Amino acid sequence: MQSREPTPVDAIFYPINLATSFVASVLRFGAGAPGAPAIAATPPVLYEFEGCPFCRIAREAVSEAGVAVLVRPCPKGGKRFRPAVVELGGKAQFPYLIDPNTDEKMYESANISRYLIKTYGGARPFMQWTGPIDLLSSQFGVLARLMAGTITIxxxxxxKPLEFTGAERDPRARLVKERLCSMEIEYLWRPISGVPTLSDPNTGASISGAAEIRRYLKENYRT
Ligand SMILES: N[C@@H](CCC(=O)N[C@@H](CS)C(=O)NCC(=O)O)C(=O)O
Structure with missing residues (x-):
């Protein structure tokens, strides 16, 4: 069930969250705009977490490639998907990508980015032309959000995985992805511009708007 009214805590904190998420987008100079949609027979699987500056670089490439990916969030201390990365790749390092369409498996944000662009299309994300500023600004973006999406809830x-649409560059979408990440909730992410939306095949719910989605997740999946 989804209640209509935000709690007083949400009403106070949501605007602050949105403002700091906007700062994170500005620090990335708006990187992560969705490219032309690409089709993958099966969605590549991305193990990552929102509070990781390297993972942002991989997510921006997902956006640029316009390909839907299955995100398996791996916040620090996470038990749901982290062990699989160690099993599959040999170490706990994020981001980690598996593409069932090509049988490719890889660590390293730069390799993941290159692979996604080469396989699914798009141009090299522009922040990557800035050398060390790329990682530095991503780190500042994490700090602007007080490292949200780093620890578990x-x-x-x-x-079944949830389905989320929203752009990497969109401050509202970030607030949803952080919540999904901390809650270790697997989701099919379609990097598309516009108001963030969430569909839940488990309940049939369809929600739009970041604040509403965050509330839905809290009410339905928090324990
Ligand atoms: N060179 C790697 C660095 C990746 C990296 O250091 N990721 C950190 C998170 S930001 C990590 O996996 N830390 C270990 C952990 O979270 O357990 C890349 O570009 O992907």
Whole structure:
């Protein structure tokens, strides 16, 4: 069930969250605009977490490539998907990408970015031309959000992955992805511009708007 009214805490903190998320987007000079949509027979799987500056670089490439990916969030201390990365790749390092369409598996944000662009299209994300500023500004972006999406929040795992649309560059979408990440909720991410939307095949719910989605996640999946 989704209540209509924000709690007083949400009403106070949401505008602050939105403002600092906007700062994070500005620090990236608006990088992460969705490119032309690309089709993958099966979505590549991205293991990452929002509070990781390297993972942002990989997510911006996902956006640029316009390809939908299955995100398996791996915040620090996460138990749901982190172990799989160690098992599959040999170490806990993020981001990590698996593409079932080509059987490619890889660490390293630069390799992931190059691979996605080469395989699914788009141009090299522009921040990568800035050399060390790329990582530095991504780190500042993490700090602007007080490292949101780094630690876990107790949650119940949905049976089927949720489906989320929103652009990497969009401050509202970031607020949703941070929440999904901390709750270790797997989701099919379609990097598309516009108001963020969430569909939940487990309940049939369809929600738009970041504040509403965050509330839905809290009410339905927090334990
Ligand atoms: N050179 C790697 C660095 C990746 C990296 O250091 N990621 C950090 C998170 S920001 C990590 O995996 N730390 C170990 C952990 O979170 O357990 C890249 O560009 O992907």
């Amino acid at each position: 107790k949650s119940r795992a949905p049976e």
